[in-house]
Amino acid sequence: MNVCFITSECTPFAKTGGLADVSAALPAFLSRKGIRVKLFMPLYSSIQVLEYGFVKASELSQTAIAMGNEAIPIDVWYGQIPGSDVDVYLIDCPRFFHRGRIYTDDPDEADRFILLQHAAFVVMQRYNFSPDIIHSNDWQTALMPAMLKYHYNWDRLFASTRTVLSIHNLAYQGLSNPDFSIRAGLPREMADQGGLFEYSGAFSFLKTGIMMADRLSTVSPTYAKEIQSESFGEGLDGLLRMRSGCLKGIINGIDTDIWNPETDPHIASPFSAKDLSGKSACRAALATEMGLKLAENDPLIGIVSRFASQKGFDLLLSVFRDLMKFSNLRFAILGSGDRHFEYFFDQMSAAYPGRVAVYKGFNDGLAHRIEAGSDMFLMPSYYEPCGLNQMYSLRYGTVPIVHKTGGLADTVIDSDEFPGHGTGFSFWNATPDVLKDTIFRALDWFEDRKEWKNIQIRGMKTDFSWTKSADEYIEMYQSAKRESC
């Protein structure tokens, strides 16, 4: 089976969040199962092509991509996801992708990803690659199904191609000026008021994908249910209910080679469920690195996150000072994003020196060290399509404290609710007081070191590999080939 996997980010080349990790690990797993995957993404200026062994495809040099009545030249760099057989094609178009950031607020943001999608079709044509499945991810690549049906349908190469759209986050919909539909080669009137591709007066990339893809997936079973309700549906719940027969929640796996405390090159000392002693060394090293005063019995809560409203940190803000009355509590915080969260955490690190450490920015190595060195990991997200950090935490014996939503609800078992089976702590009502109570519950358990170790070990032994989920995607591909839904 041939699969075209198209994405706006992929580890290790370019990453802002979990989409990048999934875009590397899932194709690699599919390819191990005998599926031929070609992955398409932009060549952002930050990607060091030579370092990753990419070569320029000279036969595709300055290939013209038709967008509206313009012809935009691109180059293509070819390589592979490290340690896999997944072919990667980086679409090189400095005009669009040399912006210093992966995503922008520039007026041509829609055009950037329309170009990527046209380029994927054109490269497949040049290589005579006939995909059984085109797998799109999020709004940036959600036009592929419509472009296939309206613009590339003349080409027999794609005659039996079926499409899958994975929704990693329904809140980002790619709303743009309806004129962009012409650039994508789609009928302009469908992006007008009342048209299939229109939402809220704009041309919606994500709605277009939801209407046109043969199959829809999202990244956890609970989120698949949630987005069909008004409170999580971001205005698209009606459509998702309409298409529910084609929609499936498939929980993300994690890359158990990259996130493995026994072999992780970023951490101070290896450890495992059998021998947790190395975790103390990781804890101490993290404290030194971040400037925390940390005794053995001081509970250390880690946070690694985009600071976006989705992530629920405003709940934490309002109870932070109360929590800090618990005098030996420590925080190790890594993230960036909304200014007011950055500002607040900065203020807290100044107010509680040695107790609250904050690193603003993106730092992959430090993310690993916080996972390895913390005792607990906090994710109070209002909604969380899947979430990867709670799974990384479980694997590193770092007990997650989470809001019971989306993938967090599917992966963390509350230790009070399910005595003897718990892997973490979770709460239903996303309010500051409930969050505070849940953190206090976790701190109580932390005092009982024997029971705590049991919680850690159950989490570490849980299987979060891609094995089962990759099979579910393969089944979805096969059913898309077999029948319509």
Ligand code: ADP
């Ligand atoms: P989302 O994709 O919504 O941001 P996920 O939990 O799915 O949330 O994935 C986040 C990914 O991004 C994880 O791999 C996490 O380690 C990483 N990450 C987030 N913020 C940072 C940061 N500041 N530095 C390093 N890694 C980060």
Ligand code: GLC
């Ligand atoms: C999105 C979601 C996150 C999910 C990730 C990968 O960024 O916010 O919950 O884990 O995509 O699917």
